[in-house]
Amino acid sequence: MTEMRFFDVSSLVNYIHLSKSSIYKMVSKNTIPHVKIGTRTLFDREQIDNWVLTGVRSEERLPNLPKL
Numbered sequence: 001m002t003e004m005r006f007f008d009v010s011s012l013v014n015y016i017h018l019s020k021s022s023i024y025k026m027v028s029k030n031t032i033p034h035v036k037i038g039t040r041t042l043f044d045r046e047q048i049d050n051w052v053l054t055g056v057r058s059e060e061r062l063p064n065l066p067k068l
Contacts, residue, residue: 007043015045016052 007015009023026032033047 003045005045007045007048009041009043012043012048016048 004011009020012018012023013020023032027034027041032043033051034041034043036042
């Protein structure tokens with residue numbers, strides 16, 4: 001079975017063990033790497049892994065995901 005490259009909010013909750021409300025707050029404050037596609041919010045596994053491992057807290061240091 002291959003690993004998923006992108007997570008939706010529900011999948012990310014299980015992956016990093018944060019609540020949906022915490023994730024939505026971080027998305028609205030742009031403090032977690034994400035991309036919006038229509039009404040969906042997606043998270044790249046590699047970007048999330050790096051974000052968690054480096055302990056990024058500052059919006060200025062977040063990597064930019066490509067606009068789709």
